[in-house]
Amino acid sequence: MKDSRGCRERDITFLKAQAKLVRVEILKMLAVAGSGHTGGSLSAADIVTALYFSKMRHRPDNPSWRERDRFILSKGHAAPLLYAVLAMTGYFDISMLKTLRKLGSPLQGHPCSRALPGVEISTGSLGQGLSVSNGIAIGLKMDNLSSRVYCLLGDGEIQEGQVWEAAMTAAHYRLDNLCAIVDLNGLQIDGPVSKVKAIEPVASKWSAFGWNVIEIDGHNWEEILNAFDEAETVKGKPSVVLARTIKGKGVSFFEGKVEYHGVAPTQEELERALKELEVNG
Amino acid sequence: MDKRLHSTEQKTGVKEEAIATRDAYGEALLELGKERKDVVVLDADLSGSTKTGKFAKAFPDRFFNIGIAEQDMVGTAAGLALSGKLPFASTFAVFETGRAWEQIRQAVCYSNLNVKLVATHGGISVGEDGASHQATEDVTLMRVLPNMTVIVPSDGYETRQVINAIADYYGPVYVRLGRAKVPAVMPDDYEFTIGKAYTFYMGRDANIVAMGIMVSIALEAAKILKQEGIDTGVVNMSTVKPLDTETLLNTAKACRLIVTAEEHSIIGGLGSAVSEFLSENHPTYLYRIGIKDAFGCSGTPEELLKLYGLTADDIVRTIKEALGR
Numbered sequence: 239m240k241d242s243r244g245c246r247e248r249d250i251t252f253l254k255a256q257a258k259l260v261r262v263e264i265l266k267m268l269a270v271a272g273s274g275h276t277g278g279s280l281s282a283a284d285i286v287t288a289l290y291f292s293k294m295r296h297r298p299d300n301p302s303w304r305e306r307d308r309f310i311l312s313k314g315h316a317a318p319l320l321y322a323v324l325a326m327t328g329y330f331d332i333s334m335l336k337t338l339r340k341l342g343s344p345l346q347g348h349p350c351s352r353a354l355p356g357v358e359i360s361t362g363s364l365g366q367g368l369s370v371s372n373g374i375a376i377g378l379k380m381d382n383l384s385s386r387v388y389c390l391l392g393d394g395e396i397q398e399g400q401v402w403e404a405a406m407t408a409a410h411y412r413l414d415n416l417c418a419i420v421d422l423n424g425l426q427i428d429g430p431v432s433k434v435k436a437i438e439p440v441a442s443k444w445s446a447f448g449w450n451v452i453e454i455d456g457h458n459w460e461e462i463l464n465a466f467d468e469a470e471t472v473k474g475k476p477s478v479v480l481a482r483t484i485k486g487k488g489v490s491f492f493e494g495k496v497e498y499h500g501v502a503p504t505q506e507e508l509e510r511a512l513k514e515l516e517v518n519g
Numbered sequence: 520m521d522k523r524l525h526s527t528e529q530k531t532g533v534k535e536e537a538i539a540t541r542d543a544y545g546e547a548l549l550e551l552g553k554e555r556k557d558v559v560v561l562d563a564d565l566s567g568s569t570k571t572g573k574f575a576k577a578f579p580d581r582f583f584n585i586g587i588a589e590q591d592m593v594g595t596a597a598g599l600a601l602s603g604k605l606p607f608a609s610t611f612a613v614f615e616t617g618r619a620w621e622q623i624r625q626a627v628c629y630s631n632l633n634v635k636l637v638a639t640h641g642g643i644s645v646g647e648d649g650a651s652h653q654a655t656e657d658v659t660l661m662r663v664l665p666n667m668t669v670i671v672p673s674d675g676y677e678t679r680q681v682i683n684a685i686a687d688y689y690g691p692v693y694v695r696l697g698r699a700k701v702p703a704v705m706p707d708d709y710e711f712t713i714g715k716a717y718t719f720y721m722g723r724d725a726n727i728v729a730m731g732i733m734v735s736i737a738l739e740a741a742k743i744l745k746q747e748g749i750d751t752g753v754v755n756m757s758t759v760k761p762l763d764t765e766t767l768l769n770t771a772k773a774c775r776l777i778v779t780a781e782e783h784s785i786i787g788g789l790g791s792a793v794s795e796f797l798s799e800n801h802p803t804y805l806y807r808i809g810i811k812d813a814f815g816c817s818g819t820p821e822e823l824l825k826l827y828g829l830t831a832d833d834i835v836r837t838i839k840e841a842l843g844r
């Protein structure tokens with residue numbers, strides 16, 4: 239027990255450092271692209287770093303490895319985050335990140351599975367990822383594979399009806415190999431989620447739909463890792479991690495700002511942001 | 520006739536500056552809201568981009584943000600129409616016509632309700648966001664629905680008139696607007712009427728029948744061709760449904776070649792509509808400029824227009840090859 243604790247501490251130190259680099263890459267690629275989604279990429283950066291650098295079994299040199307765990311970015315506009323972790327874990331050369339959103343690049347504005355190995359399914363139209371995750375999870379069970387499926391959704395995104403259709407499906411088919419994560423950063427495009435169209439009480443909604451609900455601080459490493467461990471042990475029902483996060487997390491002048499949902503940092507903002515990340519570790 | 524084309528060219532960029540049709544929509548909607556108390560506006564978390572935000576600010580009690588729930592938005596609009604309101608429902612064209620298609624079919628068109636679906640971000644000129652956000656099938660999807668009227672304005676001036684015209688018309692309407700700025704092309708004395716095309720100039724060799732941003736590109740192409748001695752006209756077919764068959768027939772009779780131009784799939788859109796009518800009524804040598812059964816991708820609007828063969832040069836080449844010149 240003591241040993242594994244020490245292991246976890248080392249793990250967290252490593253993940254923290256990686257998450258910082260992930261944020262650096264996100265900001266750099268967005269600044270070069272001149273457009274794209276900053277806020278929602280940064281809010282989920284810790285969670286997705288934990289998945290790709292620690293929790294998930296995957297082989298960057300063999301993206302179609304049958305026994306891999308799957309990650310579905312249902313909130314497809316956070317593509318820069320997905321691209322950063324894919325590049326940093328070795329799916330493709332990190333220098334490719336500067337081609338984001340450029341003509342001919344495999345790094346499309348929203349993830350395109352035909353263009354980029356490692357992307358399980360093309361997303362960008364919100365609300366569709368959980369249904370696809372269900373299908374994958376059912377298929378894995380049919381093939382007796384123990385792989386797990388992770389699906390990241392936005393808190394605005396769960397206003398889509400399809401999300402709740404899928405929520406019902408996952409519970410009905412007892413998809414305990416599925417773990418959804420909702421990035422509760424409190425903001426969507428037109429303002430705070432609570433003002434645009436309220437989703438609360440969000441935890442009781444998911445539990446009423448038959449899910450095991452795990453509520454965490456989405457920037458607390460201990461809680462993130464424990465949540466994914468717990469999800470893995472729960473049998474007979476899918477789990478959802480409700481992660482309270484800060485949109486734009488890591489860059490003080492982007493944090494909690496609705497304006498930075500779909501705006502890339504300028505060169506000047508990039509320099510300030512990188513300095514901040516350096517100082518705060 | 521030459522003079523008319525000339526005067527249009529002169530007007531371009533002089534009196535009216537280039538603006539995006541979505542910006543013109545935002546202004547027109549605001550004005551309409553002042554005049555008519557029955558106007559209500561719905562959006563699906565994109566009011567900044569669709570420009571309905573202007574109306575929302577001025578008339579918060581008549582604006583309903585339905586959140587990221589396009590199907591729900593269309594159904595709610597249908598209900599508001601049943602309550603005697605005049606709903607305008609806006610989001611990006613992909614989500615409006617794609618996600619909510621069956622709601623539009625069932626709740627709006629089948630019941631023939633007075634719902635105005637005004638979508639922005641039509642076509643590939645959306646740019647960097649890529650295929651998931653570029654509507655290239657929306658005109659097809661809306662045109663196929665009984666009772667639906669489909670309008671694709673060419674510039675800001677026309678857009679303002681379209682919004683007023685559809686407010687005075689009873690029935691389901693789909694209006695497709697763009698994200699990027701477009702040059703002003705319509706003359707000052709132009710008056711939009713639903714179902715009426717506008718002929719800039721009637722060519723004896725070829726005529727380009729265009730919609731949306733392709734109208735200004737067609738005018739550019741016609742100018743180049745004229746310099747090369749190929750008499751080419753341009754028709755703005757802003758109402759794709761109902762099609763102005765009278766103008767179309769006269770145009771086809773006047774020339775040897777019709778070229779349709781749309782920032783949209785060549786399957787089911789303007790090119791199809793024109794082909795369907797002419798095949799049955801006046802078989803005409805015809806080419807379709809448009810997206811050839813493909814998805815869009817990321818890039819700047821200019822790069823994408825080039826990649827998908829939607830530039831003035833592409834139109835010029837098509838017409839010259841077709842005429843063997």
Ligand SMILES: Cc1ncc(C[n+]2csc(CCOP(=O)(O)OP(=O)(O)O)c2C)c(N)n1
Binds near residue numbers: 279423425426614
């Ligand atoms: C079906 C659909 N409707 C609208 C959009 C446009 N859109 C892109 S991001 C976004 C807001 C998403 O908010 P949220 O899910 O909270 O994401 P996050 O805050 O994590 O960025 C919207 C409305 C879309 N991509 N897909």
Ligand SMILES: [Mg+2]
Binds near residue numbers: 423426
């Ligand atoms: Mg959010």
